[in-house]
Amino acid sequence: xxxxxxxxxxxxxxxxxxxxxxxxxxxxxxxxxxxxxxxxxxxxxxxxxxxxxxxxxxxxxxxxxxxxxxxxxxxxxxxxxxxxxxxxxxxxxxxxxxxxxxxxxxxxxxxxxxxxxxxxxxxxxxxxxxxxxxxxxxxxxxxxxxxxxxxxxxxxxxxxxxxxxxxxxxxxxxxxxxxxxxxxxxxxxxxxxxxxxxxxxxxxxxxxxxxxxxxxxxxxxxxxxxx
Numbered sequence: 001x002x003x004x005x006x007x008x009x010x011x012x013x014x015x016x017x018x019x020x021x022x023x024x025x026x027x028x029x030x031x032x033x034x035x036x037x038x039x040x041x042x043x044x045x046x047x048x049x050x051x052x053x054x055x056x057x058x059x060x061x062x063x064x065x066x067x068x069x070x071x072x073x074x075x076x077x078x079x080x081x082x083x084x085x086x087x088x089x090x091x092x093x094x095x096x097x098x099x100x101x102x103x104x105x106x107x108x109x110x111x112x113x114x115x116x117x118x119x120x121x122x123x124x125x126x127x128x129x130x131x132x133x134x135x136x137x138x139x140x141x142x143x144x145x146x147x148x149x150x151x152x153x154x155x156x157x158x159x160x161x162x163x164x165x166x167x168x169x170x171x172x173x174x175x176x177x178x179x180x181x182x183x184x185x186x187x188x189x190x191x192x193x194x195x196x197x198x199x200x201x202x203x204x205x206x207x208x209x210x211x212x213x214x215x216x217x218x219x220x221x222x223x224x225x226x227x
Contacts, residue, residue: 055173062123062176063169069127073134074141074148086139097219106212109164113171113204117197119182122175126168158218163211167204174200 009028022029078086097104116126134152141148155161174197181193 050177055177058176059169059173062173063165065127066130066165066169066172069130070134070137070152071149073131074137074152076131076135076138078135078138078142080142083139083142086136087143090136090140094219097216102209102212102216105215106209109167109208109212110205113167113208114201116168116171117175117178117201119175119178123172123179126172126175130168158214160211160214160218163207163214167207167211170200170204 010023010026012023012025112126112129116122116129118125134148137148137151137155140146141151178193178197181190
């Protein structure tokens with residue numbers, strides 16, 4: 001096997017000395033062609049982006065944690081005055097949704113979703129948003145005199161809720177993958193993971209748009225068909 005023609009550390013052209021073991025310029029160990037190929041292959045494997053199938057368990061685990069975070073918020077204690085304020089804010093948002101429509105629902109959800117993609121802080125903010133959603137259910141339960149867990153379970157009967165949870169789970173899981181990549185490899189191979197993140201962002205946008213359309217249709221139906 002011949003030596004590599006250039007030093008892999010300093011880049012100078014190496015002399016054609018088959019017995020040479022170190023670079024005459026920087027002293028780096030010299031690799032044979034086959035050894036160099038092996039190092040490159042090993043590096044490529046270590047920087048490779050995990051397959052979608054290998055990511056699925058994490059997405060499912062985070063989906064469970066998302067539901068758990070909302071449940072924890074629903075079970076939290078909310079005093080009377082604070083509950084009234086939360087419910088009033090929710091009613092104001094409902095009025096805004098009826099005026100603005102799908103743009104507000106999609107824009108609001110997509111904004112939170114994009115934040116969840118940010119390494120390190122994104123996953124934490126995502127669980128906080130879902131906990132706050134549960135907190136709102138706790139406030140509504142307090143004001144209406146209904147168990148907030150029942151309100152949460154009722155919410156899960158609607159398809160738009162699951163589309164939002166799936167989107168947030170994808171976003172948080174990708175935020176975790178980006179964080180792991182930065183901790184392990186820093187910026188090496190980050191471009192490939194970012195490309196994968198953009199695909200997830202596009203998928204989340206489609207799911208959240210579908211969810212917004214369904215939610216707006218349900219709102220319109222309730223307006224024209226009151227109980």
